[in-house]
Amino acid sequence: MADKLFWVVVEYEDDQVIEPSLELISELYRLLQKRRGKLVALALKNDQVAQTNKVLAEHGIEQVIYFSGDCGKSAYKIAANVADLSKREKPAAIFAAGTIWGHDLAALVAAKLRVPLFPNFVEIGFDEQNRLVVYRTILNNTIDAKIIAREKVLVATTQLEQFNIKKAKLPKVPNIVEITKDLSPLEEPTRIITKIKADPKTVDIVNADILIVGGGGMGSRDNFQLIHEVADLLGGSVAGTRVARDKGWITLDRQIGQTGKKVSPKLLISCGVSGAMQLTMGLKGTRNLIAINIDKNAPIFQLADLKIVGDAPTILTDFINKAKALAKNRKEIDKQPDQ
Numbered sequence: 001m002a003d004k005l006f007w008v009v010v011e012y013e014d015d016q017v018i019e020p021s022l023e024l025i026s027e028l029y030r031l032l033q034k035r036r037g038k039l040v041a042l043a044l045k046n047d048q049v050a051q052t053n054k055v056l057a058e059h060g061i062e063q064v065i066y067f068s069g070d071c072g073k074s075a076y077k078i079a080a081n082v083a084d085l086s087k088r089e090k091p092a093a094i095f096a097a098g099t100i101w102g103h104d105l106a107a108l109v110a111a112k113l114r115v116p117l118f119p120n121f122v123e124i125g126f127d128e129q130n131r132l133v134v135y136r137t138i139l140n141n142t143i144d145a146k147i148i149a150r151e152k153v154l155v156a157t158t159q160l161e162q163f164n165i166k167k168a169k170l171p172k173v174p175n176i177v178e179i180t181k182d183l184s185p186l187e188e189p190t191r192i193i194t195k196i197k198a199d200p201k202t203v204d205i206v207n208a209d210i211l212i213v214g215g216g217g218m219g220s221r222d223n224f225q226l227i228h229e230v231a232d233l234l235g236g237s238v239a240g241t242r243v244a245r246d247k248g249w250i251t252l253d254r255q256i257g258q259t260g261k262k263v264s265p266k267l268l269i270s271c272g273v274s275g276a277m278q279l280t281m282g283l284k285g286t287r288n289l290i291a292i293n294i295d296k297n298a299p300i301f302q303l304a305d306l307k308i309v310g311d312a313p314t315i316l317t318d319f320i321n322k323a324k325a326l327a328k329n330r331k332e333i334d335k336q337p338d339q
């Protein structure tokens with residue numbers, strides 16, 4: 001028997017397993033490779049079972065437990081199922097990706113099992129006593145916490161975009177178990193009426209997809225306004241370094257780094273940011289980094305995917321003017337009657 005039985009509740013979008021679920025599975029597979037562990041996926045049955053099995057197996061899943069019946073995508077109903085089943089099967093841990101749905105589900109599972117939920121872990125491993133350990137930041141990202149699983153089952157979610165998707169070395173054909181349950185009698189306590197896209201101006205920078213980050217090299221409060229203008233044009237959010245915060249250009253909740261927040265945007269544009277270690281430890285989850293700095297030897301360039309050497313206020317002003325001119329041209333083209 002496997003020493004460690006890990007469950008991953010898989011999430012779909014348009015019947016496809018979403019990337020955050022695969023990030024989580026890849027990381028758990030990496031962790032269990034040197035141990036006697038078993039990675040099991042729990043999923044809703046849909047029309048793409050063959051495709052789902054293939055994708056899950058490719059990333060290290062050994063067994064898939066499918067729920068079928070009237071579940072919809074209801075986190076409430078699935079959580080009830082997962083919690084019930086776990087009382088029988090006794091997994092060491094139950095994981096979900098740190099999406100809104102994943103957090104909902106994991107919180108409900110934890111509540112049903114009367115164990116704590118550890119959301120947004122950024123690292124996972126075993127300590128010298130072979131205990132499962134997860135790491136996450138707490139108190140507004142100011143403290144790195146190490147959490148040792150003492151409960152009968154650990155329930156946790158990942159910090160999004162923290163782990164890489166990797167294929168398993170030796171994918172196996174997963175053993176399929178199907179559980180059919182008609183959960184329709186369960187009354188749904190909540191209902192999603194509509195989804196409203198977060199306003200980039202107010203969204204927590206931890207959840208922002210696009211971040212424009214200003215540092216001391218922006219020179220003045222007036223120049224820092226350019227960061228806001230670029231953010232508006234790109235639908236992004238504003239953040240800054242500690243120097244930017246010390247100068248009062250940003251508030252503490254928009255500071256990235258050791259004493260600020262850890263961010264993981266799809267795109268980050270840093271402007272006049274040196275790239276000190278205390279700052280870069282907060283932006284390691286960034287997918288694409290464009291850095292603008294006047295000094296070609298600035299440390300930030302070591303992390304950058306695109307390096308722009310030059311005066312940040314001038315480059316941002318050029319960008320704003322060109323983007324506005326392009327938008328104006330487009331509006332005029334759109335106004336012209338069809339020939």
Ligand SMILES: Cc1cc2nc3c(=O)[nH]c(=O)nc-3n(C[C@H](O)[C@H](O)[C@H](O)COP(=O)(O)OP(=O)(O)OC[C@H]3O[C@@H](n4cnc5c(N)ncnc54)[C@H](O)[C@@H]3O)c2cc1C
Binds near residue numbers: 298310
């Ligand atoms: C315990 C501790 C915790 C810390 N925590 C944090 C933290 O959470 N977050 C954080 O940010 N810092 C933190 N710091 C501070 C950190 O060490 C750096 O001092 C800080 O990140 C520097 O900010 P900066 O790059 O904006 O400014 P600067 O160090 O002033 O660098 C400005 C950069 O802009 C460039 N530049 C100058 N003029 C221009 C121009 N016209 N155009 C383009 N580029 C230009 C310069 O070449 C330089 O690289 C911490 C320090 C300590 C000791």
